[in-house]
Amino acid sequence: MKFVDEAYIDIAAGDGGNGCVSFRHEKYKEFGGPNGGDGGRGGHVYAVADPNLNTLVDYRYSRRHEAKRGEHGMGSDMFGAAGDDITLKMPVGTIISDAETGEVLYELLTPGELITIAKGGDGGFGNMRFKSAINRAPRQKTPGWPGERKNLKLELKVLADVGLLGMPNAGKSTFIAAVSNARPKIADYPFTTLHPNLGVVRVGPEQSFVVADIPGLIEGASEGAGLGHQFLRHLQRTRLLLHIVDLAPFDDAVDPVAQAKAIVGELKKYDADLYDKPRWLVLNKLDMVPADERAAKVKDFVKRFKWKGPVFEISALTREGCEPLIKAIYQHVHGQQQAEQVHVEVDPRFAGDAPA
Known part of the structure; x- marks a missing residue:
């Protein structure tokens, strides 16, 4: 459809x-x-x-x-x-x-x-x-x-708790397919995702949250490059953004830090409120990095990106590191849901003790 x-x-x-x-x-x-x-x-x-x-x-x-x-x-x-x-x-x-x-x-x-x-x-x-x-x-x-x-x-505007943000081919569709019931199109070329996908992530009995995957952004989206900003509206109702970064791009000339900064810049141009939403950094495709080089590569990325928020290292393909990330997301989303609950305030005229 x-x-x-x-x-x-x-x-x-x-x-x-x-x-x-x-x-x-x-x-x-x-x-x-x-x-x-x-x-x-x-x-x-x-x-x-x-x-x-x-x-x-x-x-x-x-x-x-x-x-x-x-x-x-x-x-x-x-x-x-x-x-x-x-x-x-x-x-x-x-x-x-x-x-x-x-x-x-x-x-x-x-x-x-x-x-x-x-x-x-x-x-x-x-x-x-x-x-x-x-x-x-x-x-x-x-x-x-x-x-x-x-x-x-x-x-x-789709109703989702978590939104996925990243460049084309960063592994967003692979991630949502690995952790939820969504089955988006996955291929080894950019822009395989052409419309938002929703997936329900089951953490435990009666414990779940909804993830939204939108088409990837590229630098210059605000000027109409790629699919532009037409799908960013679907992230405006989310409680958390996951910035997924391809830590092992096929082209050695591509700098993941420059790509990540470009995404953040496009997000800020589109909507300041969306830019200010809680955002976590998810470094993906660690299975493509030799085990003895991972720690140094992650440390170098975080230092050059000047990131001070939460960082998660995963491989969406092998599901390595996905379980701790899912549990952390649920705790964050559940905490925000409880904080957003409406508390009925007692009218001060009736706040006194009830008569005996």
Whole structure:
């Protein structure tokens, strides 16, 4: 399935039905009085977060979505039926904003969450509504109110705890395949990953976290080189970034330190908040470095990169060093989840001891 993380749609809730002007016409009732009913409500437009979806591709090719209008009122005190509602299924993590102003209107962050994105118009009043002691035969009615119409922008930001960052061919896809249930394409050439991949890492019973792998960045991405910055948005909701570095590139002329600095520079250009997220350094492909040279190579890299944060040495291919990294990630993510929990504050007026 084609991965699409941005789409524009036009939605229109249903208009309300018109009210009716009608009078009773029954035998032996000379003045039956008004009996025109109200019009029905127009259909609403809902959006629901569907955990089975992971792309907005359906809305790339189907842009217009309209709910049914309400039926008109009828005689004999009959109200018009409400128009049918429509429900748009969207992936969890979808941001719905106004296409013209850019204002964020809604965010679908919980599976099964249902929101109303356009309300149907109310039905108009029939002439029975205008009956009074001085107006026994009203001929007034009102038309139905129009339903809401909106031009919306849909933007998908995947929900993941950990994001993988690095150059093409740094081993990100190999890592996510080694530690999770994800099965991305893996090959010995750059840009094998063309869209984000999500994987669930199981640490223990009821202990897991989600990892997001995005296409690799290269220097000059901010100017459109490579796949550019189009997928970096999917790292904005993560709690931790893993900067994966190829410590043994095929080309001896390639300097891993220069590549790592280029990645950090592109990250800073894109989003300062993303740059300030907790970030760990993961030195990959140690299986390609002779055992007696590993310590010196790692020390030299950290010194020249001027890195002062956590450093992990792994081989995603052989899974060497992956288990300690997974446990450390879970402890960090779990700690942040607990810190982010909402604590209910007691109103100071009721903070005293309960009466005996």
